[in-house]
Amino acid sequence: MFRGRRSRLVGMAYLAPAVIFVLVFTVYPLGHMVWMSFHNWSLITPPRWVGLGNYQRALADRQYWVSFLFTLKYTAMITPILIVGGYLLALLTVERSPLRRLTRTTVFIPVVIGLGVSSLLWYWLFSADFGPINKALMDLGIISKPVLWLGVDADLSNLAIIASVAWKVMGFGMILFVGAIQAIPTDITEASLVDGASFWQRVTRVILPLTLRSVLLVTLVSVIGSLLAFDQFYIMTAGQPQNETATSVFYIYLNSFPYLRLGYGAALSMILALTILAFTVVQLLLTRRSHA
Amino acid sequence: MEVHGMRSRLRWPVLVAAATLLLAACSQGSDTPSTTAQAPAATTSCASTGELTMWERSGGNKQMVDMLVAAWNQKNPNCKIKLTYIPHTEMVGKIAQGIASGEVPDLMGMDLIYAPQFEDAQQLVDLTDRIGSWPEIKTASKGHMTVATFENRLYGVPLYADVSALFYNKDLFKRAGLDPDKPPTSLPELREYADKITALGGGVKGYYLPGNCAGCNIFTVGPLMWASGAKIEAAGPGDEPLVGDGVKQVLQFTRDMVKAGNVPEGARSENGETFHLQFGSGKVGMMGTGNFNITLARQQNPKMDFGIALLPGMAPNSAASFIGGDLVVVPKGSKRVDDAVNFMKFLLSDQVQVEVYAKALNLTTRTDMVDNKYFQAEPLVQDVAKALEVGRTPYTLTFFEQINSPQGPWLKMLQRAYYSDDNLDTVIADAKAAMKTIANQ
Numbered sequence: 157m158f159r160g161r162r163s164r165l166v167g168m169a170y171l172a173p174a175v176i177f178v179l180v181f182t183v184y185p186l187g188h189m190v191w192m193s194f195h196n197w198s199l200i201t202p203p204r205w206v207g208l209g210n211y212q213r214a215l216a217d218r219q220y221w222v223s224f225l226f227t228l229k230y231t232a233m234i235t236p237i238l239i240v241g242g243y244l245l246a247l248l249t250v251e252r253s254p255l256r257r258l259t260r261t262t263v264f265i266p267v268v269i270g271l272g273v274s275s276l277l278w279y280w281l282f283s284a285d286f287g288p289i290n291k292a293l294m295d296l297g298i299i300s301k302p303v304l305w306l307g308v309d310a311d312l313s314n315l316a317i318i319a320s321v322a323w324k325v326m327g328f329g330m331i332l333f334v335g336a337i338q339a340i341p342t343d344i345t346e347a348s349l350v351d352g353a354s355f356w357q358r359v360t361r362v363i364l365p366l367t368l369r370s371v372l373l374v375t376l377v378s379v380i381g382s383l384l385a386f387d388q389f390y391i392m393t394a395g396q397p398q399n400e401t402a403t404s405v406f407y408i409y410l411n412s413f414p415y416l417r418l419g420y421g422a423a424l425s426m427i428l429a430l431t432i433l434a435f436t437v438v439q440l441l442l443t444r445r446s447h448a
Numbered sequence: 449m450e451v452h453g454m455r456s457r458l459r460w461p462v463l464v465a466a467a468t469l470l471l472a473a474c475s476q477g478s479d480t481p482s483t484t485a486q487a488p489a490a491t492t493s494c495a496s497t498g499e500l501t502m503w504e505r506s507g508g509n510k511q512m513v514d515m516l517v518a519a520w521n522q523k524n525p526n527c528k529i530k531l532t533y534i535p536h537t538e539m540v541g542k543i544a545q546g547i548a549s550g551e552v553p554d555l556m557g558m559d560l561i562y563a564p565q566f567e568d569a570q571q572l573v574d575l576t577d578r579i580g581s582w583p584e585i586k587t588a589s590k591g592h593m594t595v596a597t598f599e600n601r602l603y604g605v606p607l608y609a610d611v612s613a614l615f616y617n618k619d620l621f622k623r624a625g626l627d628p629d630k631p632p633t634s635l636p637e638l639r640e641y642a643d644k645i646t647a648l649g650g651g652v653k654g655y656y657l658p659g660n661c662a663g664c665n666i667f668t669v670g671p672l673m674w675a676s677g678a679k680i681e682a683a684g685p686g687d688e689p690l691v692g693d694g695v696k697q698v699l700q701f702t703r704d705m706v707k708a709g710n711v712p713e714g715a716r717s718e719n720g721e722t723f724h725l726q727f728g729s730g731k732v733g734m735m736g737t738g739n740f741n742i743t744l745a746r747q748q749n750p751k752m753d754f755g756i757a758l759l760p761g762m763a764p765n766s767a768a769s770f771i772g773g774d775l776v777v778v779p780k781g782s783k784r785v786d787d788a789v790n791f792m793k794f795l796l797s798d799q800v801q802v803e804v805y806a807k808a809l810n811l812t813t814r815t816d817m818v819d820n821k822y823f824q825a826e827p828l829v830q831d832v833a834k835a836l837e838v839g840r841t842p843y844t845l846t847f848f849e850q851i852n853s854p855q856g857p858w859l860k861m862l863q864r865a866y867y868s869d870d871n872l873d874t875v876i877a878d879a880k881a882a883m884k885t886i887a888n889q
Contacts, residue, residue, distance in 0.1 A: 199544035200569040219855065279721055284714025285729070286722060307660040307717040394719045394854035396660045398863065402855060410855060414848040416540060416565070 192422035199418055210423035219399060220424060223407040224431075226310075226400065231382035234318045238378045239371060241322060242329025247359065249330070250337045260334065264327035271324060275391040278320035282306055282392075307393045310400035317388050317401075325381070329374040336370035337363055369443060376439040383432050404428050488786060490578065492794040494527035495786035502529045503543070504557035504607075505536035508774050509740075512608045512810045513557060519804050520794055527787055529555075543779060547571050552779040555788035557607045560595045560775045561847045567598035568845055573778040576602040578789050584796035587816040591771025591841030604777035605792045606813035608805075611835035612667045612770045614638075614760070615727050615741060616734045618753040620645050620652060624733070631734075631757035634764045635672060635701050638734060642710040645733030651712075655705055656726050656735040659716040659866055662859035664723050666842070666851050667770045668736025668759065669862065672698045674840060675761025675768035680858075681844045681851055682887035689850070689883040690861075690876055697762050699865040699872050706866045716867065719854070728752070738772075739811055739832045756831040758838060769835035773813075811836065849886045857882035 193210055197203035214220055245263055249256040266274060281287050284302040293299045305316040340363060348362050364371070386405040389395065395402030402410075408428065412421025488495060504513050510533070521528040532553070534542050540562060546552040558566070566572050579585060580602050585593070592606035618628035624644040632638035642654025658664035670680055676694025705711055712732070727735045728748030736759050745754060758767035776795065778788045794800055801817040809829050812818055818833040844850060851858045861879035864870050 198565075198569070199541055200547070200566060200571050276721070283722060284717060285712065286725070302714060304713065304717045307719060391721075392719075394660060396717075396719070396854060396863075398860060399855045407855075410853060413538075413541065414853060415846075 189422045189425060192419050193426050195419040197418045198416040200416065203419065206419065210420045211427075213420065214423050214427060219402070220404070220407055222399065223402045223404050224428075226314075226402065227383055227385065227404045230314060230318070230385060230403065231379055233314065234321060234382050235375060235378045237318065237322050238326055238329055239375055241326045242374060243333050243371070245326065245330040246333030246337055247363075250334050260327075260330065263330055266324045267327045267331075269324065271321075271387040272391060274320065274324045275388040278316070278323075278388075279306065279392050282316055307396035307401075310397060313393045313397075313401050317392055320392070321385075321388055325378075329378070332370050332374055333367065336367040340366050372439060372443045376436065376443075379435055379439070380432055383428070383435070490582070490789050490793040492523070492790060492797050492800075494524045495790050496784065497526045498784075500527055500529045500555065500784055500787050500791070501553040502531050502555050502557070503534050503539075503553045504531060505539045505559055505774070506533040507536040508557070508559065509608045509610065509810070512805070512808065513774075515804055515808055516607070516795060516800070519800060520791060523794070529791070543571070547779060547781060550781050552781040554782045554784035555776055555778050555791060557774040558604070558777050560592055560606075560773055560841060561852070563595045563604065563775050563777065564598060564843060564845050564847075566777070567601075567603050571780055572603045573780055573782060573785055574601045574603060575778065575789065575792075576600075578785075579605065579792060582793070582796070584793075584814060587814045588796060589771055589773075589813050589815065589836055589839075591839050592773065592775055592813065594843055595841050596775050596777075604775040605796055607774040607776045607795065609771055609773040609811045609813050609836065610738050610740060611772070611811060611832060611839050612671055612736055612738050612759060613832045613835045614734060614757045615737050615745070616755050616757065617645075617727075617730065617732065618755055619730070620648065620733045623648055628753070628755065631755060632760055633757075634760050634766065635676070635698070635762050637764070638760060639701065639705065639708075639710075642705060642733060643708065646708070646710045652731050652733065653712045654710040654733045656732045657702055657706065657711045657715055657866060658718040658720065658723050659863060660718055660854075660859075661720040661723060662854055662856055663852050664718070664720050665862050666858065667738065667772065669698065669702065670842070671736070671759040671768035671770050671839075672701070672761060675759060675766045675838075676763070677761070677766075681842045681847065682883050683844050685888045687887060688880075689887070690880045694762065695876055696872050699861075699875065701762075702862070703865050703872075711866075727754075739829070739835075742828050742832065743809070754828075756828050758835060767838050769839035771836065771839035771841045844887065846886050846889070850883045857886070 192203070194205060194207055195203035196206050196210075249260045249263070281289050282305040284290055284304050289305075290299070290302040294302070303312075306313050344362060344366070345358065348358050353361065384405050385403045386409065389401055389403050389406050390409070393401045395406055404424070405428070408421050408424045411417045411424060502517070504510075513531070517529045517531045536559065539559070543552070543556065543558075543566070563572075585602075585605070589606045589609050592604075592609065593602075596602060596604040596606075614631060616631050621628040621641075624641070624647070626641055626644060632641050638655070645652060645654040657669070666680070673680055673692075673694045676692070676697055678690070678692035678694030678698070679688075680690060680695075682689035712726075715726075718726075724737070724741060724744055725748065726732055727737055727741055728745040730749050730752050742756075745752065759769060760767055776788075776792055778785055782788060796814060798817065801812045801814055802820045802822070805812045806817070806820045806822040809822065809826055811829075811833055812820070815836050818830065818836065823830040823833060842851060849856055853859070857879040860882075861875055864875045864878075865872060868875075
């Protein structure tokens with residue numbers, strides 16, 4: 157009995173660092189956010205209990221739902237681009253040759269740049285006054301006057317931002333896909349070659365099914381990242397025109413910090429967190445099914 | 449057993465949260481040093497020895513603040529200031545956390561538009577009895593002193609000033625047949641000049657309106673309204689925003705300017721990132737911008753000849769300006785109030801106004817110090833300094849939400865005026881309702 161108790165204590169001692177870490181850096185902040193969401197708190201005045209008031213307000217807040225729907229739209233548009241684009245790039249560069257390695261490195265370089273920096277870079281590239289994109293298109297005779305890519309038309313702004321993010325992020329998916337494809341046992345691919353399968357037959361019937369877990373992983377990462385989109389919209393459109401390109405996190409940021417409505421911002425964050433959790437659960441279920 | 453285990457697991461975070469809150473509550477309750485009775489007379493030197501801590505937001509006039517602190521440190525080696533820059537988006541949170549935990553700096557620079565919020569929340573030391581009678585206060589920048597005052601109590605002094613003014617390109621004036629020494633003195637005149645400059649063609653435009661930048665617009669279009677007799681923001685609950693004919697007149701003026709092609713099309717997506725580069729491009733005839741643009745425009749376009757005038761209103765010779773910048777304030781909990789007050793005295797002293805501010809061609813923060821040898825040698829700075837006398841700073845507890853936010857009613861109103869055909873009375877009524885709702889919250 158004593159020995160059993162002792163071994164339990166030893167086990168708990170081994171677990172303690174990880175448990176403390178999770179408690180301090182995950183459970184406590186999350187609990188504090190829940191607590192904040194039930195209060196009105198400006199940081200510079202004492203918090204005031206409002207119960208579910210912030211959640212009721214969020215449900216009636218038109219701008220939050222406009223932002224939420226825009227974020228979903230952005231996510232739905234960019235995710236397939238990142239997955240398909242990343243996969244195609246992986247197929248193109250998976251072979252081990254110097255040129256392909258160089259291509260992989262080149263495509264991957266933007267991944268290591270901060271999103272804020274790349275957003276600023278693309279803001280300049282798209283600038284009507286100073287940007288080379290408009291100039292190049294005009295020199296080529298494709299457009300007759302500069303296109304106002306950002307902050308004037310919501311759809312055009314969205315497309316421009318998707319282009320910039322695709323450039324920045326696609327290399328990440330590509331690297332994961334390359335790793336997954338290279339992990340496929342060579343006897344399987346060689347067998348399909350002996351059977352006379354064409355390139356696309358090999359891709360669709362051998363490579364893709366065997367890398368589906370990586371596809372789902374990249375999809376999960378992309379969906380979560382897109383639902384949390386902030387920097388690129390904050391820098392490139394500031395939510396314009398007429399707040400149509402303001403994402404959920406952008407709206408949460410505005411409420412929490414510049415407006416000093418920390419409690420309301422926490423309530424909005426909780427709603428977003430639950431949405432992301434729902435997406436994640438669905439993705440994990442799909443992953444398990446594919447694994448089974 | 450399972451329930452008990454779950455309770456045990458839940459107890460830790462609850463205890464941690466409770467302990468943290470208790471700590472914060474205890475810290476908030478601590479008294480701040482007395483600010484009145486035994487306060488010694490202020491000097492421009494140390495009141496005590498030991499390093500002083502100061503926080504300042506990043507994104508402001510870092511160069512100027514560094515110079516001011518260096519000048520103090522040189523004069524006061526026994527109580528040097530250790531300056532820490534806080535990212536401006538984190539400043540409010542950082543100060544609030546500092547106040548809650550008692551870990552506040554001895555003094556801090558603060559974006560002046562946030563001052564009323566902190567004064568209202570009683571988070572700053574009331575300095576009225578220490579600095580209110582200083583003669584320097586009488587000539588300190590009006591805009592700064594407006595927001596440094598709350599319910600007739602004084603909480604700070606100017607750290608540095610940024611003002612808006614009308615920059616005009618003399619080369620383009622000459623090419624358009626205009627007198628380069630006679631900038632427009634009213635909005636109708638400005639329109640007339642802009643038409644002539646735009647007619648030059650070749651991508652040259654008469655004027656610039658930043659279409660997607662709330663802050664740039666309060667800085668440069670707000671003064672056009674003030675100069676036309678209008679009031680913009682709601683100061684607090686029950687206060688009426690957007691009052692006066694000047695609001696509609698200026699909106700009509702801007703709409704006409706855009707429709708006449710006097711504003712570059714690219715200005716519609718200007719969110720502030722390239723605003724400071726527009727005038728220096730040499731393709732804009734006139735533009736509301738700030739004193740910071742003098743140096744920038746010279747670096748960007750050394751051959752360009754330009755002048756500076758005040759931003760006009762509808763009537764001839766009416767003018768206004770937006771005074772921005774930072775205040776020096778003392779957070780509650782500061783242990784070195786006497787030294788902080790002495791630093792304020794130092795900033796406002798004749799010597800620092802001339803030999804630090806003016807020498808670096810930054811605006812003095814006292815209007816009676818603009819006539820100095822450095823500005824005399826630099827007429828453009830002298831011209832822009834005139835804005836200090838006609839300038840103002842909006843006073844409201846909800847400045848960001850009403851005015852500065854990219855999602856706020858101010859920018860929405862301007863965008864509808866610039867780029868739609870909506871009835872201007874409706875546009876103003878919508879913005880007014882939104883501003884009142886924000887102010888009443």
